[in-house]
Amino acid sequence: MSSISELRRLRGSQRDTRQQNKAALFFLLPWFVGLFGITLGPMLASLYLSFTKYNLLQPPQFSGLDNWTRMLHDDRLHKSLEVTFTYVLVSVPLQLALALGLALLLDKGVRGLAFYRSVFYLPSLIGGSVAIAVLWRTVFGTDGLVNKALALVGIHGQGWVSEPGTALSTLIVLNVWTFGSPMVIFLAGLRQIPASLYEAASVDGAGRWRQFRNITLPLLTPIIFFNLVLQIIHAFQTFTQAFVVSGGTGGPADSTLFYSLYLYQRGFGQFDMGYASALAWLLLLIVGVFTAVNFWASKYWVFYDD
Incomplete structure (x- = not known):
């Protein structure tokens, strides 16, 4: 039973x-x-x-590696890669440095912390919007606020977004300005560092710089690594700002021709969807390589509790 x-x-x-x-x-x-x-x-x-010739109007025709070999001789593609790499390699470190600096200041017990945290985080929410891109084009225009401020001290400004030498710099400043998201993450990481470590270091005679270098920075490396990977991926995908500021052309003189903008031009401007698909997969490979390199290099500078 x-x-x-x-x-x-x-x-x-x-x-x-x-x-x-x-x-x-x-x-x-x-x-x-x-x-x-x-x-x-x-x-x-x-x-x-990506292995076909396709223009949205006719059925795709298999073309093998033609789209991929075309990339080797596409000068505008090479220019877009140059612009995008410059944007990523300059704006991301500056953005993270500013975010970390402000997080350190706010971690010192500033009155109204919730208010400042909200104000600093706000640009991250709206920084990629069309409205902010239009505002940025107005601020850095010939008659914009920047030139009006310079005129007060006797400096005759230029059209910052209409000059090839400065147009990309204005977009880098815009990306740095959206530091709120990594700043909040840095602030959360700083709150997890035990205060006893700083007290012990003070007893041993360590100053603030030495405490930052030997305690704060090593214990914060996992957060730095996390923010670095996220912001690099985000920077490679930047599109709206360049599209609005340049009117969709990537000008002046292709100085703001981001990779994603060039991909959009080939796919939805010239209806070359086969080539645009190949460009999209190339972007995926580039981001994948950057991410893989970051993970490989992290074992040399990222320190965990164990």
Whole structure:
């Protein structure tokens, strides 16, 4: 009798497990639909189109590696890579440095911390919007606020967004200005460092700079690494600011021709979807390489509790 009752219990347990699995799959169904219908499906379609000649009006024609070999002789592509790499390598370190500096100041117990944190975080929410890009173009225009401020001290300004030598710099300043998101993350990381470490260092005679170098910076390296990876990926995908400031041309003289903007021009301006798909996958490879290098290098400068 005990064997029969044990068998019935096992069968009931298996039946309950199957019912739970079915319920779990039912609730996961929208996620699977989104994964295959919105993410993986379009990605695989884009990968196929990168090996075709396709202009949205006719069926795609398989062309092999033609789109990929065209990249070797595309001067505007090379220019867009130069502009994008310059933007990433200059704006991301400046943005993180400013975010860390302000996080250190706010971590000292400033009155109204919640207010300052909200104010500093606000640009990160709206920095990629069309409205801010239009405002930025106005501020740095010939009759903008920057030139009006310079005129007060007798300096005749220029059209910062209309000069090839300064147009990219204005977009770098815009990206640095959106430091709020990494600053909040830095601030959270600083709050996790035990105060006892600083007290022990003060007893040993360590000054603020030495405490920062030997305590704060090493313990904050995981947060720095996290922000670095996120902001590099975000910077490579920058599009709205350059599109609005340059009117969609990447000018003047292709000085703001970001990679994503050039991809948009080829895909939706010239309807060269096959080539645009190849450009999209090249961007994925570039971001993947940067991310992989960051993870590989992290073992030399990122320190964890263990």
